[in-house]
Amino acid sequence: MDIRKDFPVLVNRDVAYLDSGATTQKPYKVIEAVDEFYKKYNANPHRGAYSLSIEATEKYEGVRDKVKEFINAKHREEIIFSKNATESLNLIAYSYGLDNLKEDDEIVLSIMEHHSNLVPWQKVCEATGAKLSYMYINENYEISDEEIEKKITDKTKVVAITHVSNVLGTINDVKKIIKLAHKKGAIVIVDASQSIPHERIDVQEMDTDFLVFSRT
Numbered sequence: 001m002d003i004r005k006d007f008p009v010l011v012n013r014d015v016a017y018l019d020s021g022a023t024t025q026k027p028y029k030v031i032e033a034v035d036e037f038y039k040k041y042n043a044n045p046h047r048g049a050y051s052l053s054i055e056a057t058e059k060y061e062g063v064r065d066k067v068k069e070f071i072n073a074k075h076r077e078e079i080i081f082s083k084n085a086t087e088s089l090n091l092i093a094y095s096y097g098l099d100n101l102k103e104d105d106e107i108v109l110s111i112m113e114h115h116s117n118l119v120p121w122q123k124v125c126e127a128t129g130a131k132l133s134y135m136y137i138n139e140n141y142e143i144s145d146e147e148i149e150k151k152i153t154d155k156t157k158v159v160a161i162t163h164v165s166n167v168l169g170t171i172n173d174v175k176k177i178i179k180l181a182h183k184k185g186a187i188v189i190v191d192a193s194q195s196i197p198h199e200r201i202d203v204q205e206m207d208t209d210f211l212v213f214s215r216t
């Protein structure tokens, strides 16, 4: 099966596109859906009583249902739209983080986080006096069980971890991390930006408190 024919940008280019970790190419189906929305339904969702706005609202809310099914969330209200993963991570840090963290609480990150899951937590630490603690990797570029157990302690209030690393390709055992964090009374934010296109994610089974990803 020639999957390339689904991607117009590749049709007249004799290249293998290998930069999907940064930006994925869009297949016809996606381009056509965006095009159709702008041609037939574009209006302000939730803010108008006229028919076009109501149709736009239905389309917009329909996506919430699809995303709920896609990650097997319990309630559609759990799905929060943002501009991208960076904005979602900032939103969690500036809302949950600033409201709930205090001096000497610990935020545990891995050393392989994307900047978008590092800088917001540095800002939260500056504002609250909480401390950052990093889980380091071993010679196989993995976080060992010992490292997880050493860094997630009774002081830990937040663990923010990437599911799959955009630099190393490491797949972190987030279920193990979540289980231990919950035992210690901490919440977990999983950055699924790199895993969501590659594997089925079931948020109820994973038991994460927040899951963040972008549509690219």
Ligand SMILES: Cc1ncc(COP(=O)(O)O)c(C=O)c1O
Residues within 6 Å of the ligand: 021, 022, 083, 084, 085, 086, 087, 114, 116, 117, 162, 164, 165, 166, 191, 193, 194, 213, 214, 215
């Ligand atoms: C692991 C990871 N987290 C976060 C981001 C930021 O994503 P966005 O561009 O949606 O803000 C990226 C982008 O490549 C990423 O690879």
